[in-house]
Amino acid sequence: MGLPVRSAASRPLKRGREENPFPGARPSGTIKKMKTPLMTACTMDCPDACSLIVEEDRKDGLRIRGNPDHPYTLGFTCAKIKRHPARLAHPGRILTPRLRTRGGWSSISWDDALDLCAEKIEELRGEPAALLHLPSDGAKGVLKRGVGLFFARLGSSRVRGSLCDAAGYIAHVHDFGSRENHEPDDLLRARRIVNWGRDLSRSSVHLAALVRQARRGGTRVLTISPGGDGNGPFSDAFIRVRPGKDRFLAAAVVRELLDQGMPPPSAMKRVKDWPSFEKTIRSRTVRDLAARCGVSLEDVRELLTWYAAEGPCATLVGTGLQRYSYGGENVRFINALAFVSGNMGRPGGGSYFHLHSFANLNLHWARTPHAPPRRSLILPRIGEEILRADRPSIRMIWVNGSNIVNQAPNIERTIQALKTIPFKVVVDAFMTDTAERADLVLPSTLMLEQEDIVGSYWHRNVQWAAAALPPPGEARDDYAIVADLGRRLSPPIHLPSKKEAFRASLDSPFLQTSLEEIRRTGWAPALRPPIPYEGLRFDHSDGLYHPPGVLHEDPEPPPEHPLRLLTLIRRNAIHSQILPEEQEEPPTVRVSPETLLALPEGARKAAFLTSPIGRMKVFVRPLEGLHPEAVLYRRGDWKKRGGGANRIIRDGVTDLGNGAPFYDQYVRLDPIEET
Secondary structure, X not given: XXXXXXXXXXXXOOOOOOOOOOOOOOOOOEEEOOOOOEEEEOOEOOOOOOEEEEEEOOOOOEEEEEOOOOOOOOOOOOHHHHHHHHHHOOOOOOOOOEEEEOOEEEEOOHHHHHHHHHHHHHHHOOOXXXXXXXXXXXXXXXXXXXXXXXXXXXXXXXXXXXXOOHHHHHHHHHHHOOXXXXXXXXXHHOOEEEEEOOOOOOOOHHHHHHHHHHHHOOOEEEEEEOOOOOOHHHOOEEEEOOOOOHHHHHHHHHHHHHHOOOOOHHHXXXXXXXXXXXXXXXXXXXXXXXXXXXXXXXXXXXXXXHHHOOOOEEEEEOOHHHOOOOHHHHHHHHHHHHHHOOOOOOOOOOEEOOOOOOOOOOOHHHOOOOOOOOOEEEHHHHHHHHHHOOOOOOOEEEEXXXXXXXXXXXXXXXXXXXXOOOEXXXXXXXXXXXXXXXXXXXXXXXXXXXXXXXOOOOOOEEEEEOOOOXXXXXXXXXXXXXXXXXXXXXXXXXXXXXXXXXHHHHOOOOOOOOHHHHHHHOEEEOOOOOOOOHHHXXXXXXXXXXXXXXXXXXXXXXOOOOEEEEEEOOOOOOOOOOOHHHOOOOOEEEEOHHHHHHOOHHHOOEEEEEEOOEEEEEEEEEOOOOOOOEEEEEOOOOHHHOOOHHHHOOOOOOOOOOEOOHHHOEEEEEOOOOO
């Protein structure tokens, strides 16, 4: 008997508001009936990387729950997991290769599709930089790196930088020589936790649970943000800071600590060029620094007590505060505060950002160390980069699992760039804003339909992601697609088998497991010290902490666009992985009550959200506690559904890591003209 795919609550699936543009086979919606529950893991772009149990429920549906035996998942998981079965069985899934023709989209066989791709690639073999590979981090796993290996062996152009967290993790590398966190459970040893901008109600249910547990044990929590998040139930105190100005608040408290004789001389010896750092801090008064970030002197002194009081203080660094032009600098001055206050290398202390999710795996098999340098295009400016590329220009692009049109800044520029590329291949499961602009769409499997090995960028467990469902229709996983494609080339490009790739990935000095064992146990803990940087010994070659050397100003809001647009995460979806019927048309933005009252009367319920490069219709609602300079938008919705805030966000690059400064965009809310 087949097992229909249902949500965890076994609700019937809602049919989308639009028909599948590709009629024919639908997702099978069945899984072989299991005698025992199946253990797998979440591969979404989420720090928790949950261990999952997939099983039949009482209504013959598919139930997904957190693994109660996993040391971090502990039996529960998030709303995104609970909604995933609806995504798997959605009637809008792409199930066969589709080729754009003059008459519209037509189904073709995999052989014809891959032969066509091989023909196009062969035309570029003498000029491989004319082919651009654009991957995605929306799904994690070692086999995703294998797709990159295929294009590296071709010598194609690639992208560098990030639409996510590059400025923040490069800041940690600049400061400490690596990006290491304490073991998550070490938060329970903190006397105080300072949360710089992580939305604990949306970003990580297991971090949220740890914070709750810590508070029950007497740990106090202070949240610093522009407001508008869900941190109220997780916080004992709150400081509202101007968007993007966190570095000035951190520098003000560092200045106060220096005046109190911190850090001790022994710690100063563990710093590279301490005099230059001290000069940078003392060049500004505390009053001036407080004014720049929009807080009172009382706020500065309160934050000082959190870092200077007896007992360890842990620092949680949110990803949002590094999505500004000086996002890396924001993080670096917060790290400086953690160091100067004596909380680095200390149990219960530390500065938590993102681990490298592959740090405990061995990915040498996926690298080409002796290959010639490849051309790199900066991802946050991808539209402009493609248009400027010459000698050669980009004549073919391969996009796997990335809705780049929707997710990169300056949507219209990206669309314009794609129009200049003669042949565009998109590998995806849905007809996204990007897939609609392809010449060939190849159907991909999703999580639970493909096997892989996944790490976490929060905890140190490596996990086996078993395939619980057969691929629907003719869908294939990314690795299988390029492996088949490689065999069609002349000369061919041969990739390792999946089993070979898995075995090589587990051959790591940080793991004591085998492929057979991890398939049986579900996960393996990494062998890492629980407290990084103990004894103030950092991972730079000199063993020292490297502090920031300059504190930059940035321009004030322009009078014609006085509000800063903050496109924040959703609770129920990763990136743009939102089902069509779940998207609000038009989307809603939120502003502080005082900002709402200051708007023209015709813009207080519905308005045009306007920037220098475009506008979009939105509903407007008040939100208590949000900074009056901010407009809050929950990101990820699609342009073709009336969303897509990136259509009005200029492209740019952060100070570190070639990240995307999404939150540097200033906007206004205009009345909707009567027609």
